[in-house]
Amino acid sequence: MNSVLPCRLATLRVAATLVSLFSLAACSAPEAEKTKPPRPAIVVHPTAAGSQLAVYPGEVHARHEPALAFRVGGAVTRRLVEEGDRVKQGQPLAELDAQDLQLQRDAARAQLEAAKTENRNASNELTRYRGLLERKLIGESQFDAVKTRYDSSVAQLERARAQWKVADNQAQYAVLKAPADGVITRRNIDAGQVISAGQTVFVMAADGEREVRIDLPEQEMPRFAVGQPVTIEMWSQPGTPIDGQVRELSPAAEAGLRTFEARVAFSADDPGTATKPQLGQSARVYARTAQTSDSRPAQRLPMSSITADGVDAHVWRMDPDNFTLHKVAVTVSSYGHEYAEVLSSLRPEDWVLAAGTQLVREGQRVRPVDRQNRPIESDDRLAQSL
Template sequence: MSPEQTSNSEHKQNARAEHGHDTETAPDQKPIKVSHAITVLLLIVGVMVVLGVIGILPREHAASALEDRTKELAAPSVITLAPKPGNPVEEVTLPGNVTSYSDSPIYARTSGYLTHWYYDIGAKVKQGALLAEIASPEVDQQLAQAEADLNTALANANNARIQADRYKGLVTDNAVSQQDTDTFVNQAASTSAQVKSAQANVQRLKELTSFEKVYAPFDGVITARRVDTGQLIDAGAGQTPSSELFHMQAVNTLRVYTNLPGVFSASVKRGETINLTFAEHPGQVFQGKLVRTADAIDPASRTLLVEVDVDNRKGNLLAGTLAEVHFKVNPVGNVFVLPVSVLIFRNEGLRVGTVTGDTAHLAPVTIGQDDGRTVQIITGLTAQDQVIQNPPDSLIDGEKVHVLTPQEMKAAEGAQKNGGI
């Protein structure tokens, strides 16, 4: 080996020794343990989780802040005012439902075909007037058969009675046995019962045939006719209004029902005269009589159901209309005067919006006099309530609101208008 080759070989060996690649030292290296690898992997996962949490928390905080901001912006802005005390109420005006004195659907009691009707809608009829006729040949045939069965039963009963009487006479002379006599006596009693059964069946069918003619049950007016000539009629009251023949109402006297607040229940008495007004008759006042009350306060509405009867023999009023019932009452409690714009009309009745803190509430109220601009609130408010002016129609009980002064509201409306421009 030349000196140069020897020098290169030593140089390579030195280099492998410096870099730890000496083949003689390789067997001394220790392998990496599994536990150390798992530890490293867990550390990596932990770091990733921490980094994820650090990224998620700010996003959740931002989403929560956005939700709170959205709810804050969604809350309507309102102006409140304190209720103004008013003069004691001496008259209460309440809405009243006008109904007929009697209201009855008329159904058929026998099945068949309508052969004729005699009165149409709007016709005034007297009690017992013939309204329509129904042809029911099946019932007629059943009646004829029942009458024939009755005649047969009468003949059998008469024969059994004669035989029983004959045997009763012969048994005293020992001409016949007591057993035969008892048999004929029992047979006479049985045939007599059959006669009564046949008579009852005949009477039933006669009543059914009498229902072929439909009569008016009371004096009144025909408000609906739902049948025509030739139509098939089913007996009895069906599940649909179309199964009724006519609809009648007694309208010579009308009933007006209204709910009087319980605080005024002691102010009304049976027999007193009550004034009524109707939108259909402006400027006219009709007088009715308070005939009865429920004699109990409704626990749900705290009102007393009152019935006022009004004479309608002239036919000026119509059932189904809405009346204003004027009650003279004794002054009770405090009265507040508010603009009409504070009233909220809901299906469950009149409401007024009030604010407690930043929460809106819908208070049920009873109104007194109403001059078109202001209204008297008889019940439902206190002097400490803050009433919402011009409440939004969408206001609900328990909703959060922003209470602003008139100046703040005007400034907000101006800013919104300029922003829209």
């Protein structure tokens, strides 16, 4: 009995020692985490956007691009042109089956001939009755009845003539003709297809003025106005700026894209337009955009500094007191090649994470450096801490 007791006491002392060691290890883990050197992070100051040069890709279009359609419905019997074909004014483009239209014209023609015959008979009878009235062989009422019949025949003749004209026009509408010289840019029909009146069958780019079409995001629409000067550069002629101006701004956004179409016209007196731009050529439009009317200041940040949770964009701002990162919501108003313009509550003296935004978390401590990996020492507290 006496030999067992010392063994139990020794076992308890060993267990107590192990518990103490585990407790010390558990307490030292957070301390080690806290003393772990913070990861380096490139930070930048936001800069005031103000007026800047924005670039928009575009494509050369014709000033006038009519959508061509038949004025009557029917089955397409012949398609006479293809996309890319040049056409002349009055040239036939497609034909419909005109058999029914021709029958209607023949029927209208027959009605017109019948109306002419009726009018001729009524005119002869009116002449005969006028002579009888002068000789007092008939009464006034009989003459008035004949006069009424004649007037009715005149009205019927005019109506029949108008109906025949409509039927004749409709028979001619079975052939679709080019309204002007130009190029067919789109074809929507094929032989044998049944179409309705007014359905677009071709789109034609008329010869004449050319312009560049660009698409503007919704948030940038307030920055543009009709008549605003811009600069155009053709992809095929880099370094050759051409003066232009905004000619038209769409009042409604395109379905699905939620962008607004803008038409940019070439200046007629610009020497850069000596070589006429060709349809479909790619171009860039440079526009000097001004500060928006939003109460928040517009600022420029590197594209790499902006990230998003779903549709909500944000950046990481560094707290200069403890060098931790915190999310700040931003609204992106425009994108550039390297920089984006944002609206936010950021101040010019704030430090914003410029790279690695997907690798950090809320409250993470960092060691700020510049793009050459040099410690930032503009703040005395920052320099002393590092």
